[in-house]
Amino acid sequence: MRFARRTEWELTPNKITGILEDFKKNGQKILDLTESNPTRCGFAYSQNGLLNQLATPDNMLYVPLTQGLLSSRQAIAAYYQNQNIAISPDQIFLTASTSEAYTFLFRLLADPGDTVLFPSPSYPLFDFLVDLNDLERGFYPLVYNDTWVVDFAELGNHITRQTKAIVTVNPNNPTGTFIKKEELAQLNKVCCAARCALISDEVFFDYAFDRKAHFLSFAANTENLTFTLGGLSKTLGLPQMKLSWIVVNGPQDMMREAIGRLEVIADTYLSVNTPVQNALPSWLASRPVIQDEIMKRVCTNREYLLRNFTDHRLGTVLHADGGWYLILKLIGSVDEEELIEQLLLEDQVYVHPGYFFNFNEGSYLILSLLPLTKTFSEGVTRITARLKKQL
Template identity: 25%
Template sequence: MPKRRPLRTFDQSNKLKNVFYDLRGPLAVEAERMEADGHAILKLNTGNPAIFGFDAPDVIMRDMIANLPMSQGYSTSKGILPARRAVVTRYEMIDDFPHFDVGDVYLGNGVSELISMTTQALLNDGDEILIPMPDYPLWTAATTLAGGTPVHYVCDEEDGWNPSIEDIRSKVNKNTKAIVVINPNNPTGAVYSRKTLEDIAQVARENGLMILADEIYDRILYDGAQHISMAEVAPDVVTLTFNGLSKAYRVAGYRAGWLVITGPKQLASGFIEGLDLLAGTRLCANVPGQHAIQVALGGRQSIYGLTGEGGRLLKQRNIAYEKLSQIPGVSVVKPMGALYAFPKLDPNVYEIHDDTQLMLDLLRAEKILMVQGTGFNMPDKQHFRVVTLPWASQLENAIERLGNFLASYHQ
């Protein structure tokens, strides 16, 4: 008989060794195990509107259903023309948004796919991207996976979580390719002023950097906060604007996102060729989801009824802010946008050495799943994110239980 080779084991690739996405990481796996054992888990780890009773507008579903017979084949790699034209029209309604046409629009399976495509098309090994701290961790993961180096710039909690322009400037070097701006911000809920955005644009302008603007929450605003798109203040900078239907239209599962390129595109011709290549190799975005874009972007925008006076999202934001602020040793900056709060535990009251263990203990004791601050690349182990999507009574109860848990944890 021929000699048999030893059994071969297969490890993950080296490029994944430093890639993390704790929103769906080990804590979520433990929550699933507990659910399988019969426990009811309140999942506050992701901004998933559908599981908290936020239904998609009927007109979006009707249009998708009507277009299913026309959705059986591939679309063009950038996406169907009516949806891309609707994206162009959306931004034409913003006075200062730079001109672009349908050829500058890419549709994707949510913003997540488009972020991954962008970093793959842009980065060589060792190139750096400036990413906010705390961040939405997909940006850090996608940068690392593409062979780049994420460099985190400080968002100052004492200044309403605004980016520190001085810190951004100090971290630009010859390897820096781009600055990521998440506005409204996930996980903090901050909404940036025009001055802040202009300062970031100036840093990009002075150093020849691309701007990557994640604006998925641009229509989820509270208390009169106004969103200013990054491209408005940086028309002379190559700017990629990311957005989609997941949050404002409550259709996260449809995976309908878009990317718009503005600014001096002649400076990014090689990058655009790479993006075109990647758009083609994934064939196309989910076609039924593409058909949801045109109807969603036209007509009545139902999100404003949820975020304005008497709206459910506003009420829940208020409850989260007020109840978290009442817990001894907990402080929180009032979120002005998005679907989250990012509270801090006073280190003089709570000496936390492992914030992942803290969240695991909360999960097992109270059946509440949240994400620790280090999951958003916040190094101090004193923060965590609260999703403000549950019904008001459910959210109020959850934060009361959190307070009781922290009191016993402290003791």
């Protein structure tokens, strides 16, 4: 059988995956500081309240609507209204996941061989989304200067006639920085000149460490054709419920045309299940409860790390504004792969290396802030001890 070239991925498990599989077989416990699945992190979620919403007779009626049920889209519009952003439900499309939303947008904007530019470092799923949509990989660097910022000179160098969209992750995974006002203005200029769209992945938007800080959502951006993505996997910590959304904004004509074409794409799949759409208004209204619980854990773990990882001979904790991760930049040129393996085999701690997120220079460890604080703090203690041994 000759399979499609786009699926020619390296499928043999790497060394780390092999070690993890052996651990699992032998029942060996590890401290997993890569855990990013909130449903495995011991949150209470006010479960009954959430699940009760699924027991309505309305769920026995199938109302296939291209953009999703109006009541769910109104609830999403209210979510943005809460940030003082006026969005009409007509500008919103529901999808089963953010990854699916990306695919809809790539099918809308790009032909095979075109390029979409992604930030680097960022989230590794983009590689597969590029392959599955027959796109060419394109990255623009973020540089660290007390905080991560877009390197606009380099971004300019990567733009070609084939560039159909620039993706921002706001705040980025794993660097945790939000796009600032000046950066949005620059991105608008670049996109206008290159006649390409902006896609802003804002799944972590509600998780700023400083709850009083104000950050900008691209959902309000009318300067340029802009697609803003959000979803329940992070907003409510419910990835299993499979509901995300796209907000379309921009100059009226362009926006109308994009909505018309997206309607056909969404109508072809109608992939969002009815029970979750019906539950969405009440679930979104209860988001402070879930978000407070998650933020409390994230902030406690963050404070632990900032207080305890202070030996500058080992490395530093990089600045982040929000999200579920923190980054340790290690001193010197530590071999990330070797270190990850040692941490796993000798200390039973699992962390992600920088290369997993496409970091270019230097050595990094990426720590999830979601695990139970007992697990997180013990993991940090073991990482610190391992790094000290290597001095």
